[in-house]
Amino acid sequence: MKNTTILVVEDDKFTARSLNHYLIQLGYIVLATVESGEEALMKVKEYSPDIILMDILLQGDFDGIDTSQKIKAEFDVPVIYITSGAQKELIHRAKLTTPFGFIIKPFTQDDLFTQIEIALYKHSNDATLKKLQESERFLASITKNINDAILTVSPRLEVLYQNEAARYSFNQVIDIGKPQTLIPFLRALQEGFAESIDEKVRYKMMGIPFDNEENECIAIVQNKTIWFQYSIDFIEVTSLHQQRSIVIIFRDITISKNAQNALKDSHTLLEHRVEERTKELEQANTLLLQEVANRARAEARLHKLASNRKRLAEIASMIISQTSLEFILSISKRELKELLAFDDFSFYTMNEEASSLESVISSYDDKSLLDKVIPLSRSILSDSYLNGASILLNNSQLDARSYFNELTENITHHMLCFTIIENEQKYGILCVSRFSNPEFVQDDYDIVQLLVNFISVAIYKAQLFSQVSTSESRTKVLFERFQDAVLVVDNAGKIVDANNTAVELLKYETKQALLSIQSIEELYFDRSKQEQFVRALALNGFIKDTTLTLKRSDGSPWNVSKSAIPIQILKGQVNLYYAIFSDVGKYQISTEQNIQIENHFRELLNYFPYFVAIIQKSIIRYSNSRSLELLGYTSDELQTMNFLDIIHPDQRSEIIARSTRRLKGEEFDPYYFLRIISKNSVEKTLHIHSSRIVFDNEISLLIVAETATDYLKNPILTR
DSSP: OTTOEEEEEOSOHHHHHHHHHHHHHTTOEEEEEESSHHHHHHHHHHHOOSEEEEESSOOSSSOHHHHHHHHHHHOOOOEEEEESSOOHHHHHHHHTTOOSOEEESSOOHHHHHHHHHHHHHHHHHHHHHHHHHHHHHHHHHHHHHOSSEEEEEOTTOBEEEEOHHHHHHHTOOOOTTSOOBHHHHTTTBOTTHHHHHHHHHHHHHHTOOOOOSOOEEEEEETTEEEEEEEEEEEEOOSSTTSOOEEEEEEEEOHHHHHHHHHHHHHHHHHHHHHHHHHHHHHHHHHHHHHHHHHHHHHHHHHHHHHHHHHHHHHHHHHHHTOOOHHHHHHHHHHHHHHHSOOSEEEEEEEOTTSSSEEEEEOSSTTOOHHHHTOGGGHHHHHHHHHHTOEEEEEEEEEEOHHHHOOSSSEEEEEEEEEEEEETTEEEEEEEEEESSSSOOOHHHHHHHHHHHHHHHHHHHHHHHHHHOOSSHHHHHHHHHHOOSEEEEEETTSOEEEEOHHHHHHTTOSSHHHHHTSSOGGGGBSSTHHHHHHHHHHHHHSOEEEEEEEEEOTTSOEEEEEEEEEEEEEETTEEEEEEEEEEETTTTSOOHHHHHHHHHHHHHHHHHOSSEEEEEETTEEEEEOHHHHHHHOOOHHHHTTSBGGGGBOGGGHHHHHHHHHHHHTTOOOOSEEEEEEEOTTSOEEEEEEEEEEEEETTEEEEEEEEEEHHHHHHOOOTTO
């Protein structure tokens, strides 16, 4: 009765109130009381009550009997009819709906209780009986269609039942009128097996233990030998009046036996092959050791590439700020020497008639290497310059006696040459040479190629600066041709003029909108920077490549390198100056080279034993193999996820606040603990180091982490 729910269908309000009163007193839950069959169908679908009390005479399109018929067709809910008398026609119709009881008006509380409890008990028994019948049909279907042969044996050792598989296996059919004992029934078995099984069945009946390991037998059916594995067990009885019977199950293991025999036959052959396979494994092991060595060399190469990339970025910052070709080439030569061994660093330009190359800088004082050492290469260099090409030339045999005063007539010359081009303008050709082994390799080529990209931009910038003078026409040239953002600023910080590049990169709709801001300080996240810049400009006469973050008109950050030169100085103070802002991503490695190096880094990071991820605008843009392993996601899944989705809910507000403070330029401890949730909902704690980087020309967050367990054992990230 506990928590039994009831739907009352009664159109007489007095009877309905009485029913509700009695039912509540009896402890039942009345889900609803409705007056029509239509409402009853809706409530049954909505509530799924345990039982329905149905007035047999309802007003409307269909009465209680019609309603019960529809409920029976759609729902398994017992119905008890409520009637005021025994109308024969109604009772006959009601019987067809197989109700679970009748309540005759007037009724008492006890009448209700008795009918409801009997109906619930009957409904429960009917459901149990239905399940038993389904189970019996299911079991009968299994035994009929199973491949195992099944026999049931009575306590008198008479065969009571056999399935189709048993009929086929033993070529026997049970005659109900003439019970057959077990041994004659199993006459298809080879001699001795039927008697052994009969004996084990008797032991089982008497409860005597027997050896159950020898449970295989052989039958000859239609001139075929069949191996069986059998088991003997009791059939559990469900009534005290039933006697325990025995079930014997025979499983055909012929295929398995044949396989065992075949396995024995192949065992000898396998032993002969073991020795040969051992030799093959030894050879494979040797190859594996070579592969390990190659992998180690590859990892060392990747580490070197990472170091070189960082160093090249530093070199780029040094040479981009120069305005003299001589300084650009001297710095490039000096810094390249730390990354690459070479004997000569030369830069050549084409003469005005475009007929020959002329040396501008060389490792040798007389700058005559082109004429004395590489006459055979002159045509190659000239063609490369005219075509804007780059070359890697190893093992060129050249006559060097006239220059080196050596006894040998020839030396081996290795050469890397690159045409310096920026904005479709050629400035010269850079040549790096070795006059002894080792040869130049692809990594050497890549390093010099990256440096050449920076040199090209630096020379282009230097040329533009050389064109700028105090005249207004030169200023217009700068504004029209300079690819960086250029602002003209007075001593009060007011922006007097700006080039179109500045308007576009700072994301203002018009130049006037940019000029209308009160001060250049409004472009800085840190406004104190302006005062520092003005003092440095007055003190040094220039500012070179100071990195900072600007605020675009839409509020987004722009990471730039700032340079400044004065235009007008009055009484020791800078009255007017150019502020030049360069995108930090602009002078980085070219797209194609960046992709190549990035692929090297991705491969390296996949061997990195720590969690590595790059977050950009809250989206996980990159994740290495270790991070995928810890999170349980694929790379494609993570690249569509918000970073906050993997952070424990209790820590998300803290991370949002931390990111907001970082965007405002605040500095704080980059090490902290972060709780994450993996794909399979497992909570993990990481020890995090975070830092800002530029990724795809956007300010991004680089996260390197180790698990809290690894950190406590060996805190790598703190070193």
